[in-house]
Amino acid sequence: MTLDPGEVEYDRMENVDINEEEDIIGSIASSDQWTNWRDELAKQMFAMEAGGSSNDNRWGESRRTWSRGEEEALLVLLDEAVASGQRCDMGAFKPGTLNMIERQLAEMCPNSGLQATPHIESKLKKWKKEYGIIYDMLNKSGFG
Numbered sequence: 001m002t003l004d005p006g007e008v009e010y011d012r013m014e015n016v017d018i019n020e021e022e023d024i025i026g027s028i029a030s031s032d033q034w035t036n037w038r039d040e041l042a043k044q045m046f047a048m049e050a051g052g053s054s055n056d057n058r059w060g061e062s063r064r065t066w067s068r069g070e071e072e073a074l075l076v077l078l079d080e081a082v083a084s085g086q087r088c089d090m091g092a093f094k095p096g097t098l099n100m101i102e103r104q105l106a107e108m109c110p111n112s113g114l115q116a117t118p119h120i121e122s123k124l125k126k127w128k129k130e131y132g133i134i135y136d137m138l139n140k141s142g143f144g
Helices: 005-014 033-050 068-083 097-108 116-138
Strands: none
Touching (some): 068 097, 068 116, 097 116
16 A cells, blocks of 8 residues: 555654744734835836836847937927928938937037937837827727
8 A cells, every 4th residue: 555645744743742932923014115125126126127227128228318408409300390391201211311410419418428229219110109109099999
């Protein structure tokens, strides 16, 4: 007959003298340790997902974070470029426009180091993507 390992362990426990007072939990103290750890982990995970704590892209290269002033200056310059006819019929900017914007940004935001490629191009690409998402949401029936 096969022996059940659980029964063998139980039989061994019967022969052991256990002081019951050692096993009694007399009090439980509250602690915020787990809650704090969990909240901190959630913040770190959110920051990583949002790109806040780690500005490295998938190739390990550092990504540039734009300041609000730099973004506003870029918007002003883009508006001026469109108003002066620097945009083609297809929606893209004429050749040399982004380099012109780069020079003007350097004057408006000294020491920013912003370049037409990759900084301004990637910012425009990101804004187009975000605008498309918001545009689609606002045009859904029942939204907003």
